[in-house]
Amino acid sequence: MGQEAALLLVNRAALLLILVLLSACRAAAPERVRAEDYTAFYLWAGVRAPAALQSAETVYLLAGEVRRDGRYIALRAVPRAPQHEVWLVVRSQTLDWPPPVEARIIADLARWREAGNRVAGLQIDFDASTRGLDRYAAFLAALRQRLPPAWRLSVTGLMDWSANADPAALASLKGVVDEVVVQSYQGRSTIPGYARYLDRLARVPVPHKVALVEGGEWREPAALRRDPLFRGYVVFLLAR
Template sequence: MWVALAALAMAGCGKADPDRVEAARYDSVWLWAGVRPTDAVRKASTVYILDGEIRGRPARFAPLRIAMPKAPNPHLWLVVRTDTLDWPAGAHSDIVARLDRWAAAGNRVDGLQVDFDAATRGLDGYADFLSRLRSALPRRYKLSITGLMDWSANGDPAALKRLGGIVDEVVIQTYQGRTTIPGYEAYFRRMKGFPLPFKVGLVDNGRWHEPAGLADEPNFRGYVVFLLNDR
């Protein structure tokens, strides 16, 4: 009897948790500097790779990767994280040169992603910045941005529509640090009719239960998982 109970307990412990985010289940991931590549990276069809940051006063580009990626199979996005929209002179041309070097190395480079926490009330100014950036990018490169869940609830519809004419996608972040933001379901109830092509960003090992109706949204393009090192 005790043997049977122990076996049942072990089986229960090994049962997959459907609400825990496991990167291996998804085909798109973010790979940040300092995070060890895992099987999820090697299996992914799309990888967003943090290449550097534009930060400081005055702002400057700080590279975060020593080696250039060499991955001919997945689609790659070069990610630039920034805490300012006051970019230094030459930043646009420098980023295009980095994209070109990635492509020349044999990578399938889709484009540039800007990781910036634009305030919901500042979306119109953000659109001005992105419009200038889009003009500087060759058409062979797409433009992606990260976005906040609050955009869906309180974003100005006109500003969101304007962004839709500039960027190719927005990846809505549902986490902070290593943890899924509680109450995300309420934000996604307001996603109906979201006017931009969008993906949903999840954090590895976070909690996620897909809200009703999300998969039916015409502009929904799937998920991206933010990878973390094991503690």
């Protein structure tokens, strides 16, 4: 073999190696969550709706907050979004809801529907610790008894529930809540190590979704697609 032919083979081998390395880097790099790739969203008060929201199937709208002192603070006027299925979301800092607050929230569900919205139900956004899940389940069971049967009940959940919650506490959610939306982010970033938690999400015995943060890193764990109760994703939209 001549020197030029040998050099050509070396250059081809080097080029092939570079292409393989670049391909491996692309495969290892996490993807970013793009709103336009999804159909369900969280829209918090003060966040401008992106164009992707026009084709959304489901939108979770923050309606208000129950503060630690039991006061209810409304954060949104009655929406008019008949093209979407909407959830009325209440962020809560306490499980001690005064009766007038609970009555106000239930009445808001009816007002939203009367305005022409396709209201799915109520979602509670409360950071129940894994150790406190049994107390949270008891609160939800009591709320479910007073919530008219026309409304479904959804809750947000921590990824740690699936990995470390007591099985009895998880089981107590069955028949009480219609879905759990597990949050995989904190602030504006995806929580590191999310895959090892979501690999055990099938322990949650009610239908569940995974909430992603817009722009956050994400690579779907294979276990999710094998999970018979997995119902897809909800993207938390960020302020622009």
